[in-house]
Amino acid sequence: MIFSFILTLLVGSYNPTFGLRTTEILWDTYGIPHVYGKDAQSAFYAFGWAQMQSHGNLILRLYGQARGRAGEYFGEKYLKSDQWVRTMGIPVRARSWYNAQNPKFRQYLDAFAAGINTYAQQHADQIDEEAKAVLPINGVDLLAHTQRVLNFTFVVDPRDLAGISDKAPSVGSNGWAIAPAHSASGNAMLLANPHLPWSNLFLWYETHLTAPGINTYGAALVGVPVLAIAFNDYLGWTHTVNTHDGWDAYELTLSDGGYRFDGKVKAFETEEQILKVKQNDATLRSEKLVVKRSIHGPVIKGKDNKTVALRVVGLDHPNVLEQWWDMGRATNLTEFETALKRLQLPMFTVLYADREGHIMHLFNGLVPVHSQGDFEYWSGIVPGNTSTTLWTKTHPYHDLPRVLDPPSGWLQNANDPPWTTTFPQVLNPDKYPSYMAPRSPMSFRAQRSAKMLAEDEQISFQEMIKYKHSTRMELADRLLDELIPVARESNNSLVRRAADVLQTWDRQADANSRGAVLFSFWVNKIDLDESFAIPWNEKSPLTTPDGLADPKNAVTALNAAATIVEKSYGALDVPWGEVFRLRYQKIDLPANGGDGNLGIFRVLDFAPTSDGRFAPLEGDSYVAAIEFSNPVKAMALTSYGNATQPKSQHIGDQLKLFARKELRQVLRTRQEIQANLVKREVL
Known part of the structure; x- marks a missing residue:
């Protein structure tokens, strides 16, 4: 009798035969909500409640902006945002999108909004007074926010175009899919690694959603009611920002x-x-x-x-949220592609892996059908005085570049065009319209990505995580072997000392790497477009560009960089982590990782601070490494933590793991979650 009572306490109201009698959220030690819904609608309600608990002030501000009323709620600094949102027609279109939803899914959106509203009502003391002006939230707000994020931030970026801010943050990602033949365990593996700003609508919210017909783990963009990058017991996917002309x-x-x-x-x-x-x-x-x-x-x-x-593109495609939801419920490739073929998601590459051993790369998106011009032409401003430039249709699914189960056993994307997703190359750009994607140089980060995959024929789960954290600078391998000998011949003693530092440097951007600061400052002094003796070649994409075009100018730039580094930091070989810091809220740790343009796979983009150091603006945000064993093995990290509410203990609480290049074990069974349980809420 006593044992039965204790067991009931441990498992709550869960019954493996009949499912849940109530809906609950189990919060673990890192503030990850494990939502157990008695049905799908209840799961959406609980997900709204959870997001509000973790990010309430932020998401209310975001919904206010999506309404085009942020200036009314929050003041003058939001006026340009409101002008953009209203000019683009987001609030009105969101209402039509809401009316176009499948009635059942519309109920799910309403339930998510109800979870937000109920949490705010019952925990009013946790919400900023100013943010409360946005309440109550409804399903239309969710679609307006989704539309603002996807169509009018990722597809077309207002911050640069319309002058809403001087500098648009960079958005990017890494993604890998590894087939059983290339895996040490014989199981397919997936690496999800988006690089987004560490603030605002770009934040990821890590969540576990369980209800009848779904048991999915992943991350949603904050304020969005479904997971955008996720996996379940059968399959998983990630997105990268693709080279897509969607406007x-x-x-x-x-x-x-x-x-x-x-x-x-x-x-x-x-x-x-x-x-x-x-x-x-x-x-x-x-x-x-x-x-x-x-x-x-x-x-x-x-x-x-x-x-x-x-x-x-995509303004007449109102069902992106339902598509993401159905992708998370899929149990095999056929079901997953059935959801993908709806083409409701306006952009983003899809990298996919599953338990059956399939891997896939899809250059996903709504690509306009043009009668003329290549990618470069459509990237500029085109004449609007003729119907010959006015597109009216987008390409169907079967027209998009897609690779399934390549001979190499691996797929990668680091925001490079789809042609370099694997080697030997499978996709021939000549077989696609010239406007589909550019035939531009493969970035150094993408080259490093492909090399790590190609050079290890049997990659283990732990090796995949190790490679994910690689800070090796591919750019250094292309230039240092020529720069160092030339610099050592200089009459300038500072330049010779700089050459010695670069010679002993490990060519990485780890916290204790000595020489990385000097190299990065030198790169900022040269014009990379003019620096290579051998330009990038489409036939040698992994070994070009290469060599110094002008050694004399390179040495002059090295002298200038060395002067700044020694004056600013007292030593040419100052450790990377002394200058580049993981500063977030009250946390200040040595950083590792850096600018992807240096050929670093572990991306962090920094901004200067008042003391001459640098703090992260964007880069590695949500990371998930998944092996489709039985049961699934997974580890993850949300770099900046899973909350922004002022009193939360989870603001930046994962940065120590980040600094140590570690991921957390993903908790998916109730036994694992109970062992790491901090709070249980029954809704």
Whole structure:
């Protein structure tokens, strides 16, 4: 009797035969919510509750921005954001997207919103007063936020285009899929490794979702109600930002109050809106916004004061969230591709692996069908005065570059075009439209990625994790062997000492690497586009570019870099981690990893701080390493922690693991979760 009572306490209300009688969230020691829903709708409700508990202030601000009312809620600094959101038509389109949802899935969205609202009501003391103005949330808000994130941040970036900020953060990723033939265990493996800014709408939220028909672990972009990168007992996938042309800018020729199109003057669609802007005294100021649309799409003032219309893919594809949800419920490749073929997701490469041993690379996205021009042409501003440039259709699934089970046994993407996903190459770019993806140089990070996979014929799970943390600078291997001898012949003693430091350097950006700082400062002093004696060659993608084009200028740049490093840090061989720091909230640790342009696989992009050091802005964010054994083996890390709420203990609590190049074991069984349980909530 006593044993039965204790067992009931341990497993809660879970019954393996009949499922859950209640819905609960089990919170582990790293603030990961393990959601157990009695049904799918209850799981969405609990997921909304969990996100609010971890990121409440942030997601309310994001939803306010997606409504185009952030200026009304939060003040003047959000005015440009509201102008962008309203001009792009996000709030109105979100309502039409909501109405277009499958009725059952619409209930799921409403449940997620209800979880947010109920948490905010019951824990009002945990939410900023200013953020409460956005409440209550509804399903339309979720779709507006999703649309703002995907179509109007990732597909087309307003921060550079519309002047919302001076510098748009970089977004990128690494992804690997390894077949059984290339795996030491004989099981397929997957590496998920997005590189996004460590703030705002780019944050990942790590979660375990369980309900009848689904048991999926992964990460959602904060505020999004489904997992975007995930795995289950049968399969998994990751995304990388692909070289995808999902929007086009059309320069309009103004005439007689309208614009010229096919020899005639067309009138703009014009709508006047009023934006409310909160003032310092809490009163609201009215700001008029005139929204214009051409046949191409919404009109903005582009660079050089040109009148430009934007045409963006995916605005008539409202079911991306349901597609992601169904990808997470799939149990085999056929089911997974059935979801993918809907092409609701407007961009992102898909790298996939499963228990049956399949691996796949899909250059996923909505690619416009053009009658002319290559990728470079469509990356610029195109004439908007003729129907010959106006696309109306996108390519179907079977037109997209796709590789399944390649002879190499491995697939990779590090934001390079799909042609270099594996070697020997499987995809021939000549067989695809020239606008599908660029035939540009393979980045040094992508080259390092492919080399690590190609050079190890039997990769173990632990080796995959080790390679994931590699800070080797591929760029150093291309230039140092020529730079060092030339520098040693210099009459300048500082340059000769710098050469000695570079000679003994391990060519990595580990915290204790001496010489990495000097090398990175030297790279910032040269023009990489003009520095190589041998340019990149499509026929030798993994060994070019190579060699120094101008050794004299390289030595001059080394002198300048050495002068700065010695003056700023007291030594030419200052350790990397003394200069590059993991600073996040109150945490300050030595960093490892660096700029992907240096050919580093473990990416961290830094910004200078007031004391001459550097702190991370973006880079390695969510990481998951999965082996499709039975049971599945998985390890993960959310670099900056799984929360942003001010009183949370999980802000930055995973950075110590990050600094040690470690991942955490993923907890998926109730026994594992109970052994690491901090809190249980029954909803």
